[in-house]
Amino acid sequence: MIVVISDVHLAEKSKDTKVEKDDREFLEFLNSVKDNQLSEGGDLVILGDLIDFWRRDFAKALMEMEDVVSVLTSFKDDVKVHYVVGNHDYYMLKLKETLSERFPFKNVAEHVKLQEGGKKFFFTHGYQLEVLANPYYKSLTSYKCFAEHLCLAGDDTGNAASKLWDTIQSSKSILERLQRVPSDLNKAFESMMEGPDERLYGRHKAALTIDNLAKSRSRAVYMGMEIDEFLIFGHTHMPFVDEEHRVANVGSWNKSPCEDYKYMVIQDGLVKPAVWR
Template sequence: MIIAVSDVHMAERPSDRQVKADDARFLEFLDCTASDQLSSGGHLVLLGDIVDLWRRDFVRALIESEPALSRLIEISRKATVHYIAGNHDFHMLRMWELANNRFPFEVTKPLRLEDGMTKLFFIHGYQLEVLANPYCKSVSAYETFSEGLCIAGDDTGNAADKLWDTFNVAKSALDGIKRLPSDLKGAIDSMMQSQGIRMTGPHNTRAMAEQLASSMARVVYLGMEPDEFLISGHTHRPFCNPEERIANTGSWNKEPCDHYSFIEIDDGRVALRKF
């Protein structure tokens, strides 16, 4: 049994009642999953953007997410917990690397699992938006900006401006980035736009990202095997297409998804579920 969930965006806005309600509901989900689907083991795949570190001081965000993180540590004692770095929590990957083998669970960018006769390939999905974005088609640049926004974030929501100031002061921060965007400030500002503007606005990146995901060209640009089933999140739009071997976890009641969505994989069958 495999359970996959993404885009919870815990601690995104601490004073927002709906965010608090969503975070509390996620705790209930973890408790129910631990006592039901994963009671005898299995895999819990946290498919990125579980904690939102872009719009918050990342230390405060982690402290406020402590109840859920504690539950995840408890679950990891009987099931395998996988944490896949998303764009909003990309710094989790760095923390895992620094902690070496003392981190409670492994943090990766891609993940391969098998269930039944089905081979599964998990990514958060920001990689697809990068390829569809007119500002920046370099994944390495996007990941650098993502980690920078995690670290620059504070409770005023000025992470993009602070990151831009950092790059202006310390040009060495850009060393090693391949294919640096010609409009660097525009690229960073674009990343901070709302989900609706980024995905369905002038750039219409959601349509292109989903087209890329369903194309067999994904074998080349994602490093997948031809027979692997791609499971991602990021767009907040849940769907499952077994014929094309692609599914999206949706989100935890974040626009445009209006419910608590996750994916359950049992004996190789991939299915969307609502909590």
């Protein structure tokens, strides 16, 4: 059995009572998965944006998620915990590289491939699809670079996109990796920093394009997937299952526009959306 959870966005402690409750529920959910669904072994896929490092001090953010880390690392050996990075916790990839074998999550990656019930599944967060859906700029390299720097920006909420871009621009090694630079840099990067509601459901309506990209058979080319794989993603916070196009979105942990605690179970090759409580 595979249990998938996406876009929990663990929040800063005592920021507000709603997010505090969400985080508490998530801890109870993890313990329940450990004692029930995965008590006989299986896979737990964290599908990105478990924690939000953007414009927060990542060291403090990691300390605040100590309860979640301790549950995630307490699963028995027959449960594999896969950490697929999202845009908000992209820096986990770098932490894993730095600590290598000592890192608590054995598998940290941009995507994970698993088989269940004789079917093949491809798990990825989905920011890659948003980059493709952006009408102005489609460089995944620059987006990932931006996401990594936002994870490192610290607590400085005044760290505007333009300031961040100055930092990126002064790094020759980063610039050499970019193939093309957008004509209006500030606008391009400011649009990436908008909240999900504006980015995905605002004037560009990126969410619709993202879903269409996810359903297209051409995704084999732009996602690096095999043609017979079932795509599981998150990021838009909008859950759906489309058996015909072999694609599903997990939704989010009560984060807008979701209004409850969504997760997903894959059993005997069947993708089943689920709600905690």
